Amino acid sequence: MSVELYSPALSDALVILGAAGIVIPLFARFRITPIIGFIVVGLLVGPYGLGAHVPEFPWLIHFTITDPQSLGPFAEFGIILLLFTIGLELSFNRLWQMRKQVFGLGAMELLVCGAILAGVVYMMGGRPTGALALGLALAMSSTALVLRIVDTGTPVGKAALAMLLFEDIALVPIIFLLGALAPAAGSDLGDLLQTLWLGLLVILGLLAFGRFLLPQLFAQAARTKSPEVFLAASLLVVIVAALATAGVGLSPIVGALIAGLLIAETEYHGEVEAITAPFQGLALGIFLITIGMSIDVTAVWRDLGTILLATAGVLIIKALVTGLILRFTGAGSGTATETGILMSSPSETTLIVLTAALSAQLIAPETARFWQTVTALGMILTPLLALAGRRLARSVDVDAAAQQEPDVAERHAIIVGFGRVGRLVADMLANHGQAYVAVDSDADLIREGQRKGYSVIFGDAGRADALERLGAENATAVILTMDEPIAAQRIVKRLRGHYPDMPIICRARDASHAAQLYRAGASHAVPETLEASLQLSEAVLVDLGVAMGPVIASIHEKRDELRAQIMEEGELEEKPKLKSTTLSERLA
Structure with a gap:
């Protein structure tokens, strides 16, 4: 009887856990955010890094990710847990207080940035529909990274949170819009209306049942005095809510956000937040590793000048537009400067919209790969942009205050x-x-x-x-x-x-x-x-x-x-x- 000594799943788990165990302490020692570390690890162990040399050196298979696609569900779960945590911090009262910022500031930022970026792509020779798709995709900012960097209790954090929430809400209508613009598309307006109507019913159902069931569920879990039962109840609520919204065509992160909002209204929200935090961090690390694995170093080097120019263009346009919008809405110079720079890089939702645009045949595969590389590079720069924005904002505030x-x-x-x-x-x-x-x-x-x-x-x-x-x-x-x-x-x-x-x-x-x-x-x-x-x-x-x-x-x-x-x-x-x-x- 032969025994299988090699398991691809265990090998991948070893790489991920090893990365978490090495990257986080090492980068913390040098006071560098582990976000960059996880992306670099993905770059090294992915199919374009050490994974490309497995045929020559078979022993490398133990230090690389053998099936990058298998990490996708874990990465998506990381984002779901992140939105769940955001919901825990918000509560319905705070979200209601932010409604003008979310649907005012957030909508203005997405639409204006998207229109300007689409116009730039169109003037560079793109088709109108493709330019619109790229403009909306690149206008998105990273919820997963930005909200890990900024404190949502500060003016910068509040502005960033409002814009990110609107982008997450707008993701589903954007994907339907791109499908409707496809050359071979039928009438998708009815499907969109049906999805929105069913989604509204599901959200109302979650709100109604959550108000009555969640306190009882967590009270029973608390009586067991078992952390395992409490954790299981927390994950059950998140997964059920995410599946409910995904089942009617909405994004699962909408359900996760609602689950967090519902639990935030109970007396157990502090315990839930503490007990799910490690899973959120690890799942987010897996997501960042998948971002690193998507970068083809050879292609980047071949088109390095064009990629750097495109990345710089996106960052500058988004930073300027976001900063000016914030100033127009009454934000201080320092807040507008820091928020604009922080929100300037593309995001994980950019990759989702690019995939939808490619499926709808609005952009060519080569174009999609190019902008995916730009997005990955921009996400790597996000922590550095946050640091630069914070320092520049302080300089702006000092100059303004010194004149008073x-x-x-x-x-x-x-x-x-x-x-x-x-x-x-x-x-x-x-x-x-x-x-x-x-x-x-x-x-x-x-x-x-x-x-x-x-x-x-x-x-x-x-x-x-x-x-x-x-x-x-x-x-x-x-x-x-x-x-x-x-x-x-x-x-x-x-x-x-x-x-x-x-x-x-x-x-x-x-x-x-x-x-x-x-x-x-x-x-x-x-x-x-x-x-x-x-x-x-x-x-x-x-x-x-x-x-x-x-x-x-x-x-x-x-x-x-x-x-x-x-x-x-x-x-x-x-x-x-x-x-x-x-x-x-x-x-x-």
Whole structure:
């Protein structure tokens, strides 16, 4: 009896798991996204890489993917799980709040980008129908990659999510449109309407049954206290929803998104998200490997100039159009810049639309292969584009913020540093009717603060003229909140030299740092460690039943005692106390 020692499926699994085990830690060590690593692995182990040399070196079969087509279902499952995770993060309330962005911004981005790209292809000699197909295909952006890179809670992430959701929704109508444009096509309008009608019924059915069945299903799974049962229930919901929408002609990712939205409304969404995350990452890795395997290095090298020119053209057109649309809809310069660059590369849905266009005979096989290569190259560049877009956006924000002049009252406080502590100080000043202006050199903090209505501008407080530009000569006080001990001491020393009577209140790391700030000329230095200890002591005493009045009095006495000790440590004579006893009164 002979035993089969070689199994193609096990060999492929070994390559995939080996890639995941090597690529993720290696790229994480160098702080590089594993997205590029998985694509490179696919390039190496695919039929155009080491797989092409298996006839010469048979032992290579153990390190290559023997059947690239067999990975297709796993790659599709990765995208389904990704959309399921997006649904978990959204919830129906958030999706309803985004409806104007999805069907306004998203539709505008897809249609305008598609029309311009189609026009460029047509002017280069393409047929009208083929140019339309290529324009719509290349206008798509990668849901699988973009949403792994960006935080959907940021302005950039919200804009990208709205556009990607509309593209996923529009995928099915686009494929029907291409089928209707085929030379041998019959009347597909009836089929399209039937699919949309059946799809609407299925979606309504999923929403209705999900509201009642899912809480009971996950409650039963939770009672078993078995992670395996909980995981099985989660995957069951995803697969059933995806199959339901796919069965009527819609994309399975629509069903996955709805499943995520339904579970997001239950109390089990956190556990579901955590337990399915590893499967999502691995399946997405398989998808990226299949992208790498589709790249024919020989063909790329042969047409390298044309491919690079086409890739650059697509990236530039999409980045400019998306950025301008965002600016037109009111987004900030930094947000528009970063989002435009992030959304500029083609995507996995581009490959789907290209396949549909090829099946409809709207484009030639050579044309399809060329743009598939451009798409794969663009997807490889996506993480690098995200990094470049983030840096360029910060530069744009800094330039815009540096040109702003503070619009505050003549008498105001100056907050140096607008992180966690600076924002809290600004809130307290505003609550007591005290004018202020905050300054920081972090463009992201400035953009977020201005969006929320804070009076904050860009500036480097370390420069001699920065605080003068903010009106330091008329300032009621300067509050230093940054966690940079040396820079804080320099600023205090310079301010005290120019403004001997100005109240300067500083954040200090500890007692030693506070002593150094007092030596430099600070009016008050507040050590974080000591304040935490005082607050902890106050909470303990109150919980033990001590009256609030005596507790507060003892805390103030201890604070004054510690302050005297710190000033003595700094070899300073205690400064005469300001006449008023509260910061609010000093600022008046």
